[in-house]
Amino acid sequence: MTATSSPRRKRVVGLGGTFRQASSSERIVRAVLAECAAMGAETTMFDGPSLARLPHFNPENPARTAEEQALVEAVRGCDAIVIGSPGYHGGYSGLVKNAVDLLEDLRGDARVYFEGLPVGLVVTAAGWQACGTTLSALRDVVHAMRGWPTPVGIAVNSVEQRPFGPDGALADDGIARAVRAQAQQIMGFAFEVSTEVSAGGLA
Numbered sequence: 001m002t003a004t005s006s007p008r009r010k011r012v013v014g015l016g017g018t019f020r021q022a023s024s025s026e027r028i029v030r031a032v033l034a035e036c037a038a039m040g041a042e043t044t045m046f047d048g049p050s051l052a053r054l055p056h057f058n059p060e061n062p063a064r065t066a067e068e069q070a071l072v073e074a075v076r077g078c079d080a081i082v083i084g085s086p087g088y089h090g091g092y093s094g095l096v097k098n099a100v101d102l103l104e105d106l107r108g109d110a111r112v113y114f115e116g117l118p119v120g121l122v123v124t125a126a127g128w129q130a131c132g133t134t135l136s137a138l139r140d141v142v143h144a145m146r147g148w149p150t151p152v153g154i155a156v157n158s159v160e161q162r163p164f165g166p167d168g169a170l171a172d173d174g175i176a177r178a179v180r181a182q183a184q185q186i187m188g189f190a191f192e193v194s195t196e197v198s199a200g201g202l203a
Ligand SMILES: Cc1cc2nc3c(=O)[nH]c(=O)nc-3n(C[C@H](O)[C@H](O)[C@H](O)COP(=O)(O)O)c2cc1C
Pocket: 017, 018, 019, 020, 022, 023, 024, 025, 026, 085, 086, 087, 088, 089, 090, 091, 124, 125, 126, 127, 128, 129, 130, 131, 158
């Protein structure tokens, strides 16, 4: 008889959203996480209120609150990330940027920042222009952090589209398809890529 060990479940961390009770960016990140969970992932969400409890990141202060440690450790141990932001003044929000800046703590790790990780991106904005500019800005950030933005990025116009029905479930077929496709890309990502890049270095 051959012993087989089942692979551990992939860990997917979501972060994003706003202070608003029914934050659309948060709900869509949660929808992506739910699809990942349906495909076997273990998921953890850091929503708007939890990101708001993080102090302003100060590179000269090594002290970390329990909340800061929780976010850093979750990302340190994860296999994929989903980041969601509203479009604020044509870019992503300060709340999300502060959380991303804290992940500077991963710079000295064997796996630096988001190296080798698929990163799903979600944006909601009141207009198409900010949908595009904010998604593009987030992609740049993920590249800077050595992550791999999934080909499917989700941009929702919160004035023209109604992603959720009264029961709280995704009610827009197009958005539901994008959510599923992004989750599939996250879960199907070839994790070997990171090992090769780490081993061979970058030319
Ligand atoms: C401070 C602020 C700035 C905003 N700037 C823009 C903007 O430049 N372009 C845009 O289309 N929508 C803008 N919006 C609208 C939000 O992007 C939109 O309502 C978004 O769906 C809110 O996300 P949430 O539901 O997660 O809170 C802004 C909203 C706020 C509060």
